[in-house]
Amino acid sequence: GNGSTTCPFHTIRRAYDVASGATTIMLADGDYGANCTGGAPCDATPLTIDKASISIQGTGADKVTVAGPGRAIFVVKGAGGGFSKLSIKPTEIGAPNTVGHGIVYESAFSTPAPVISDVIIAVGKATVSDGDAGPGSGIVVGSTANPTIGPGVTISGGTTVIDVIGSGAPRVTATAS
Secondary structure, eight states, rough: OOSSSSSSOSSSSHHHHHSSEEEEOOOOEEEEEEOSSSSSOOOOSSEOOOOOTEEEOSTTTTTEEEEESSSEEEEOSSSSSEEEEEEEEEOOOOOTTTOOOOEEOOSSSSOOEEEEEEEEEOOOOOSSSSSSBBOOOOOEEOTTTOOOOSOOEESSSOOOSEEOTOOOOOOOOOOOO
16 A cells, blocks of 8 residues: 555554654554454564654554564654554563563653553463463563553553663553553
8 A cells, every 4th residue: 555544554564664754653443463454464573663753543442453472562762652542462471571562662762752542451461380481561661761651551461560671760640450
């Protein structure tokens, strides 16, 4: 497709590759990531966001799901990196806090500060037999990233709901579960 409403790109990666400046990538109803629908190529995870001012928005957390294996579903390395109106489902299980995260913020941010709203992150549950394996975290905040988490954010499963590493200072405006 060409990215229009009537002829959309099939993958998040393709929309991201052509995005420039302040852009919101709008996702139509469906499944994205490794479990995509529609018969065309799927996105590999993690989906790295290293351009400034890029946000990902679905039509509703009950209508749009981004899922897959790997370190995380989304790894944000640039200013911005907001998410809204979608479900995020990491499927990989590994050593605690190494894989299977929903969103990982790796870099410091100036403006715009990333915002996560109306998002469901469901981290898979694992049966741990050797004491080594376990699910990741819903959101990992690294470096000096300061995302706003909420309103309307639900995080379930995982080692931790929000894992803060370094001097990051997320602002939580909703109750995580």
